[in-house]
Amino acid sequence: MVKARKKHVLVTAGPTREHLDPVRFLSNPSTGKMGYAVAEAALHTGCSVDLVSGPVGLSAPAGAVLHEVVSAAEMLLAAERLFDSCDCLIAVAAVSDWRPAYPSGHKVKKGAGAQTLDLVPNQDILATLAARKREGQVVVGFCAETEDLETNARAKLAAKNLDWIAGNLVGGTARGFQSDQNELLVLDSSGQRAILGPGAKSELAAALVRLIGLRS
Numbered sequence: 001m002v003k004a005r006k007k008h009v010l011v012t013a014g015p016t017r018e019h020l021d022p023v024r025f026l027s028n029p030s031t032g033k034m035g036y037a038v039a040e041a042a043l044h045t046g047c048s049v050d051l052v053s054g055p056v057g058l059s060a061p062a063g064a065v066l067h068e069v070v071s072a073a074e075m076l077l078a079a080e081r082l083f084d085s086c087d088c089l090i091a092v093a094a095v096s097d098w099r100p101a102y103p104s105g106h107k108v109k110k111g112a113g114a115q116t117l118d119l120v121p122n123q124d125i126l127a128t129l130a131a132r133k134r135e136g137q138v139v140v141g142f143c144a145e146t147e148d149l150e151t152n153a154r155a156k157l158a159a160k161n162l163d164w165i166a167g168n169l170v171g172g173t174a175r176g177f178q179s180d181q182n183e184l185l186v187l188d189s190s191g192q193r194a195i196l197g198p199g200a201k202s203e204l205a206a207a208l209v210r211l212i213g214l215r216s
Contacts, residue, residue, distance in 0.1 A: 009042040009214065010086035011035055011064075012079055012093035012125070014054035016072040020117070021104040028094050032056030034142070034182060035092035037205035039064050042090070044206070045214050050086065052078045054093060072096050072122040083129050088138040088214060091126045098122060127160040140164040140212055149185055157187055164188045164212050166196075186211060 013035020017025040040061035049064040060066040069075045098119035130139045153167035183197035
């Protein structure tokens with residue numbers, strides 16, 4: 001009997017950093033805990049996992065192949081290289097939307113006057129990859145919102161050509177960033193809707209991979 005091929009999952013996790021100079025950068029409070037939990041949950045189903053991670057203070061789950069990056073451009077390059085061979089992309093990373101237009105190669109000294117920062121948009125990693133997905137390939141996105149979670153999640157699900165999207169509220173007292181707990185609203189392109197949690201990110205990650213039908 002021919003042994004079935006393991007499904008291969010690509011997970012992005014953590015924040016990105018966009019350097020203004022060698023010692024300052026734009027970023028966000030993502031710890032990577034949700035993305036790392038998703039990678040571990042996928043491994044537990046018997047899948048093989050590539051984990052593309054921004055800077056975090058976590059150890060990669062045993063068995064995952066870790067690809068460390070810093071900026072959004074580096075994350076895009078790594079994810080593009082791995083995307084065609086994966087069966088499922090789960091994009092959990094909190095990617096910076098903008099980067100400095102003119103980063104300095106040296107530390108910018110403090111001056112007496114105000115500073116103006118020019119920003120340019122980063123390429124949308126999730127939309128870029130989803131636009132080239134093949135038949136049978138599944139793309140799952142994450143979104144973090146401070147308001148109108150379901151409206152914004154549904155808009156992103158359609159606009160980015162996703163199969164699934166998992167959204168959570170952040171800011172204020174909401175779970176999400178810098179927490180071991182989370183609560184997810186999960187939508188799919190056929191109209192399915194589910195609430196996962198509140199609960200530990202490890203528990204939500206396991207529930208999510210079951211919901212999207214991830215099996216080895």
